[in-house]
Amino acid sequence: xxxxxxxxxxxxxxxxxxxxxxxxxxxxxxxxxxxxxxxxxxxxxxxxxxxxxxxxxxxxxxxxxxxxxxxxxxxxxxxxxxxxxxxxxxxxxxxxxxxxxxxxxxxxxxxxxxxxxxxxxxxxxxxxxxxxxxxxxxxxxxxxxxxxxxxxxxxxxxxxxxxxxxxxxxxxxxxxxxxxxx
Numbered sequence: 643x644x645x646x647x648x649x650x651x652x653x654x655x656x657x658x659x660x661x662x663x664x665x666x667x668x669x670x671x672x673x674x675x676x677x678x679x680x681x682x683x684x685x686x687x688x689x690x691x692x693x694x695x696x697x698x699x700x701x702x703x704x705x706x707x708x709x710x711x712x713x714x715x716x717x718x719x720x721x722x723x724x725x726x727x728x729x730x731x732x733x734x735x736x737x738x739x740x741x742x743x744x745x746x747x748x749x750x751x752x753x754x755x756x757x758x759x760x761x762x763x764x765x766x767x768x769x770x771x772x773x774x775x776x777x778x779x780x781x782x783x784x785x786x787x788x789x790x791x792x793x794x795x796x797x798x799x800x801x802x803x804x805x806x807x808x809x810x811x812x813x814x815x816x817x818x819x820x821x822x823x824x
Contacts, residue, residue, distance in 0.1 A: 646671070647672050655693045656692040661780045662779075664691070681695050712724040712793060714793050718760055718794055722750070732784045739821060741785070745812025746770065764795050766799070768785070769804060770802065773804055
């Protein structure tokens with residue numbers, strides 16, 4: 643696969659590691675580093691960016707549907723399995739294993755807010771592989787954007803914590819296999 647591309651149209655991308663949104667202009671040259679989780683990690687003359695799968699056509703790739711086709715639970719709450727499935731679509735731009743299998747997600751809770759119509763917030767506590775890792779904002783933004791696609795989710799709160807510190811024993815068996823650790 644040729645990984646060198648030219649943008650066919652303007653695209654809003656997420657800057658790595660800051661997580662800020664920025665417009666990449668048509669005609670920009672880029673190099674595709676990673677195509678996991680329904681998004682593309684690309685290198686431009688201005689740094690690394692993540693392009694959402696719905697904009698795949700802008701780099702000559704297939705458009706990836708970003709909807710989640712599951713139902714809410716009987717009370718209108720989001721399905722926790724669907725939230726976990728979305729978290730498994732989030733990747734560190736430098737590691738080809740999702741954040742769940744890397745053992746970076748410590749907890750996921752769904753909270754109901756009372757009101758005329760109930761709304762649900764998903765709270766995620768996660769960590770990074772190292773305290774100095776600058777990818778946190780980009781990874782947290784990717785997780786938030788994927789979680790809010792789950793039917794019934796009103797908002798997503800993704801918090802990065804360092805307690806307990808991450809270590810390789812937290813990686814799932816599947817993750818270890820992908821990384822060649824077993």
